[in-house]
Structure formats: C-alpha cells, structure tokens
Amino acid sequence: MTADDRHGAETGPESAGSVLETLIGYNLKRAYVIVQADFREALGQDGLGPRAFSALSFVVQFPEITQSALARKLGIERSGLVAIVDDLERRGFLRRTAVPGDRRSHALVATHVGQAALRSAQDAVRAHEAALLAHMTEQEREMLITLLRKIRAREG
Amino acid sequence: MTADDRHGAETGPESAGSVLETLIGYNLKRAYVIVQADFREALGQDGLGPRAFSALSFVVQFPEITQSALARKLGIERSGLVAIVDDLERRGFLRRTAVPGDRRSHALVATHVGQAALRSAQDAVRAHEAALLAHMTEQEREMLITLLRKIRAREG
DNA sequence: TATTGTTATACTCTATAACTATA
DNA sequence: TATAGTTATAGAGTATAACAATA
Numbered sequence: 001m002t003a004d005d006r007h008g009a010e011t012g013p014e015s016a017g018s019v020l021e022t023l024i025g026y027n028l029k030r031a032y033v034i035v036q037a038d039f040r041e042a043l044g045q046d047g048l049g050p051r052a053f054s055a056l057s058f059v060v061q062f063p064e065i066t067q068s069a070l071a072r073k074l075g076i077e078r079s080g081l082v083a084i085v086d087d088l089e090r091r092g093f094l095r096r097t098a099v100p101g102d103r104r105s106h107a108l109v110a111t112h113v114g115q116a117a118l119r120s121a122q123d124a125v126r127a128h129e130a131a132l133l134a135h136m137t138e139q140e141r142e143m144l145i146t147l148l149r150k151i152r153a154r155e156g
Numbered sequence: 157m158t159a160d161d162r163h164g165a166e167t168g169p170e171s172a173g174s175v176l177e178t179l180i181g182y183n184l185k186r187a188y189v190i191v192q193a194d195f196r197e198a199l200g201q202d203g204l205g206p207r208a209f210s211a212l213s214f215v216v217q218f219p220e221i222t223q224s225a226l227a228r229k230l231g232i233e234r235s236g237l238v239a240i241v242d243d244l245e246r247r248g249f250l251r252r253t254a255v256p257g258d259r260r261s262h263a264l265v266a267t268h269v270g271q272a273a274l275r276s277a278q279d280a281v282r283a284h285e286a287a288l289l290a291h292m293t294e295q296e297r298e299m300l301i302t303l304l305r306k307i308r309a310r311e312g
Numbered sequence: 313t314a315t316t317g318t319t320a321t322a323c324t325c326t327a328t329a330a331c332t333a334t335a
Numbered sequence: 336t337a338t339a340g341t342t343a344t345a346g347a348g349t350a351t352a353a354c355a356a357t358a
Binding site: 039126133141143148154 | 174
C-alpha cells in the first residue's frame with residue numbers, strides 16, 4: 001500500500017467531491033430549484049403556486065374529481081390538499097360540489113374564471129420556461145422530458 | 157366563432173390539463189421527489205440528509221472552505237448552513253477550525269471519520285440510484301445529467 | 313462600513329394522527 | 336369497519352432581519 005492509497009488519493013478530495021456532480025439526484029435538485037424560481041416569477045407574487053397550479057390543472061382535466069382522487073394524482077396526502085383547495089375556492093377558481101349518492105365526497109369543478117386563469121397561467125409558465133431554456137434546442141427539451149418520464153415510471 | 161371555440165375545445169379540458177405534462181418544471185419535480193425518496197432510503201433513518209451529504213462533499217473537496225463560501229456553493233443562505241454544520245460537527249464528521257488572519261471565519265475541515273462516512277454514503281447512494289434507474293441505459297443516464305447541467309448553466 | 317457566523321423568527325411544504333360524518 | 340374531508344400538530348427546508356465580533 002502506498003502513501004497515496006493510504007490517504008485515498010484515488011478516491012480522495014477531488015474525485016470524492018465531484019461524485020456529487022455525477023449523481024442524478026443532485027443534478028435534479030439543482031435544476032429543479034432554478035426552474036421553480038422561474039415558475040414563481042412567471043406567476044408573480046400573488047399568482048398560483050406550483051401546487052395550486054397543478055391541482056387546478058387536474059381539476060380542469062378531470063371535472064368532478066374528488067379531493068381524495070386529486071391528492072392521489074398529485075402524490076400528496078389528502079390532508080395537505082385541503083389548504084390548496086381552500087385557496088383555489090377563495091380565489092373563485094373552483095367549487096366544492098355535492099356528489100349525488102355519496103355525501104362524504106366533494107366533487108371539484110373549475111369555474112369559468114378558474115379555467116381562464118389556468119390558461120393564462122399556462123401561457124405565462126410556458127413563455128417563461130421557453131425563455132429560461134432558450135439555450136437548449138427543442139430536441140434537447142423534448143429529450144429531457146422523455147428521460148424525466150423514464151424516472152417517473154417509478155412513481156407509486 | 158363556433159361553439160367549440162367558445163367553450164375552448166382546442167385548448168379545453170383534455171389538452172389544457174395535459175399542458176402540465178409538457179412542462180419541464182412539473183416533470184422535474186415529480187422525478188426529483190422519486191429520486192430524493194430513494195436517496196433517503198439509501199442513507200437510512202439516521203443517515204445524512206441530502207443537504208448534509210452535499211455539504212460534507214464540498215468540505216472534503218475543498219478543505220478549509222469557510223461557511224460563507226460553502227453556503228454559496230450549496231446555493232443557500234449562510235444562516236441556513238449553521239444547523240447543517242452543527243449536525244456534521246456533532247457527528248464528528250468535520251470540525252470548525254480557526255483561520256489565521258481572519259478571526260471571523262471558520263475553516264471547515266473533514267475528519268477521517270467524516271471522509272470515510274462520505275465515501276460509504278456515496279457508495280450507498282450510487283448503488284441505490286443505479287438500482288432505481290436500472291430501467292434506463294447508461295447512455296440515457298449520461299444524457300439526462302448532460303441536459304440537467306444545461307439547465308444548471310442558469311445557476312446564479 | 314462591510315463581512316462572518318449566529319440567533320430569532322416566519323413561511324412553505326409535507327406527513328401523521330385523530331376527529332366527524334357518512335358509507 | 337372503512338372512507339372522505341377536515342383539523343391539529345410537527346418536522347424539514349428555506350428566507351429575512353438583526354446582532355456581536357471582527358475586518
């Protein structure tokens with residue numbers, strides 16, 4: 001054993017530190033922080049947050065979805081969804097409506113105002129993402145989404 | 157204007173909802189959640205968290221880095237780093253040492269135990285990522301990191 | 313005046329557990 | 336018994352503002 005081996009030259013400071021840069025998780029997180037900040041800037045101070053945006057998207061896509069089903073789609077607990085739905089209802093973007101045949105459930109229905117707000121928000125986010133990622137080609141952005149979906153294939 | 161146009165058939169429920177799936181931000185977040193959960197499983201209940209892992213990685217890579225410089229590298233505020241360094245010091249993975257010539261700064265130095273712990277953690281994380289992403293080819297994983305780094309080129 | 317580390321504080325996101333009203 | 340929505344609570348993670356020591 002050489003002195004270098006003993007002190008870990010081959011897996012020492014330089015290479016050991018840059019292991020971080022080779023990890024998918026680390027690169028995902030750093031990239032996510034950037035895109036999320038851009039998202040918030042796109043929708044402004046009092047605009048929809050990422051969670052409310054996603055929730056409203058699903059409600060528009062799946063009218064009369066229940067809160068439990070929506071929580072499942074969002075990958076969060078149903079207790080955590082309450083505040084999000086409260087917020088969207090307060091803004092007048094959706095309503096909790098009665099479900100005939102099951103008085104426990106609330107069917108969520110987007111209002112016209114909510115649908116318009118979503119379209120407007122989508123346009124803003126798309127424009128901001130396009131500007132943020134203008135240094136990437138369309139092919140690269142598509143490839144990125146394809147690869148991210150491969151990871152998402154592991155979703156519960 | 158047709159009835160379909162008025163009610164937004166072309167940007168209506170189905171396509172409007174799936175806008176979400178076309179956004180980089182949404183796909184990034186969902187993918188990140190999966191990989192992060194895997195990371196935590198890799199390092200166990202009392203193992204290093206993602207932030208402590210990254211911090212220790214930088215301390216090993218850049219011995220005697222100050223807390224302010226480390227916070228900058230991690231992309232967080234220096235106030236937020238205090239608890240992370242406290243934790244790593246409590247575990248015996250690094251020490252705050254005096255900086256000759258500037259008594260305000262603390263130079264962070266990883267201990268041998270800390271270096272060994274980092275190597276062990278790196279091995280565990282790499283193995284878990286490899287298993288989690290075994291359904292992707294090596295080429296795909298490399299391409300993904302390349303594309304994520306393109307986004308990270310937007311880092312402050 | 314400016315910077316380093318620190319504390320205090322607050323806000324967001326998320327989870328767990330327990331409650332209520334229904335089924 | 337089980338499920339839907341809700342509340343209470345707690346724990347990460349992060350940010351801002353202010354402070355003491357030092358530059």
